[in-house]
Every structure is written in structure tokens, then in C-alpha cells.
Amino acid sequence: MTHSRPIATISAAAARELTDAAAAAAAEIGVPMCIAVTCAAGNLIYFQRMDGAPLLSTDIAINKAYTAAGFGMATHAWHEFIKNDPPLLHGIVHTDRLVTFGGGYPVKEEGAVIGGFGISGGHYHQDMEVATKALAAVGLAAE
Template sequence: MTDGRTILTITAHSAQALLAAAAEAADKAGVPMCIAVSDVGGNLVGFLRMDGAPLLSIDIATNKAYTAVGFGMPTHSWHDFIKDDAPLALGIVHTPRLVTFGGGYPIRSEGAVIGGIGISGGHYHQDMEVATAALTKLGYPVD
């Protein structure tokens, strides 16, 4: 009897490819950004702070990746999830590392969440565009 299970997770090689694809999209948008990729456990696998990206965006990007993998849903989905639920909206925002605005997406492969990507540096709509461009370029589904 085996008491373990096999868990898919993103590789360092794939994380680096996502960083490059996101940086390319951010360059095209003309916005320097911080880009974070986490594994299935929420651990940072890859990170890039583009020249000129805001310092505060370092933590925001890593927390977006963490939030996306931790709940298996994009960070922008949180707003609709909590907006009409006052107790949840007031309480959940005190959860460390939770980000409730756009720019974080789960990374999926073979139907499983294998990691998360978080982008910060522009308006959250720009962050979302860069993240989806990177995921799409590498063939990952976008939620």
C-alpha cells in the first residue's frame, strides 16, 4: 500500500519560459513589471524585476502567484466572490498574502494546477493582459 501521491508541478525551465514571455509582453505594453512564478506548493520558482519596475510590486507579484495557486483561481475572481458577502469581504482581506485584484493566474497542465503566475507593475488590467499573454504564448489555459 502506498500512502503517497504524485503531484504535478511546474519546472524551473517552464518558469523561466513564462518569465521571458511575460517580460516580452510587458515590454510591448511599455510598462516595467515584476513577474513571479510559483510551484504547486506556492514556493517561488522564478522571479524577474524588470528595470524600473516599482519596488512594492515585488511582494505584490509574488503574492498574486501565491494566491492563484493557493485557491486555483485567478486573483481577479476574488472581487466577485466576496463583494456581496460582507462578513467574508471584511474577514478574508486579513488573510496574509491574499490578493483580491487582477494579475495572478493559476498555471494548469493536464487539468491540474501546477503553479501560479503573478504580475505587478501596471494597473491590474495591464497586469492581467501580460499574464494572459505569457500563459497563452506557452499554451497554458487561461481561466
């Protein structure tokens, strides 16, 4: 009997490709952003803070990627998930590093979470736009 299992995770090269695609998408809309990619376990693999991106967006982008990797769902889905559930609404939002607004997406390959992707710097709708464009540019789906 084996006591371990292999865990697929995003490569550093793929993380950089995704980050570069996000920076290009952010430049297209003229909003400098912070861009983070984590492994499947939520540990930071690659990060870029574009010139002029807000300082506070650094941790927000990293935490969006962490949240998306940790739960395997996009950060914008959290609002709908908790809004009518008082114990979650008033409890889980106090969990360190949990982000409950848009801009974070799980990175999946063949249905398995291989990483997290977080964008911060604009309104969360802009963050989502940049993230979905970047994911599409590298052949991944935004879920």
C-alpha cells in the same frame, strides 16, 4: 496502502519560459513589471523584476502567484466571489498574502494546478493583459 501521492508541478525551465514571455509582453506595452512563478505549493520558483519596475510590485507579484496557486483561481475572480458575502469580505481580505485584484493566474496542466503566475507593475488591467499574453505564448490558458 500508500500514504503519499505524486504532485505535478511546473518545472524551472517552464517557469523561466513563462517569465520571459511576460517580460516581452510588458516591454511591448512599455510598462516594466515584476513577474513571479510559483510551484503548485505556492513556493517561488522563478522571479524577474524588470528594470524600472516598482519596488512594491515585487511582493505583490509573488503574492498574486501564491494566491492563484493556493486557490486554483485567478486573483481577479476574488472580488466577485466575496463582494456580497460580509463574513468573507471583512474577514478573508485580512489573510496574509491573499491578493483580490487582477494579475495572478493558476498555471494548469490537464486540469491540475501545477503552479501560480503573478504580474505586478501596472494597473491591474495591464497586469492581466501581460499575464494572459504570456500564458498564451507558452501554450497555457488563463483561467
